[in-house]
Amino acid sequence: MSNLIHQLKERRETLKISQETLAELSGIGLRTLKQLESGKGNPTLATLQKLAETLGMEIIVEVKK
16 A cells, blocks of 8 residues: 555656645545655545546556455
8 A cells, every 4th residue: 555655646746736736636635645645544445546536547456366
């Protein structure tokens, strides 16, 4: 999970989007976003999906046997 959050943060920084702007655009609380990026949050898949979509990314879930 930490790798995914790192990729989302890296993408946000590459696009030069502030945490405040990403929170507003994605509908995620700023406090929640800050906790996630600092490694302290426990996001739902829905939260991660909203962030990814806002950043032009896609999350693909694969079930392994």
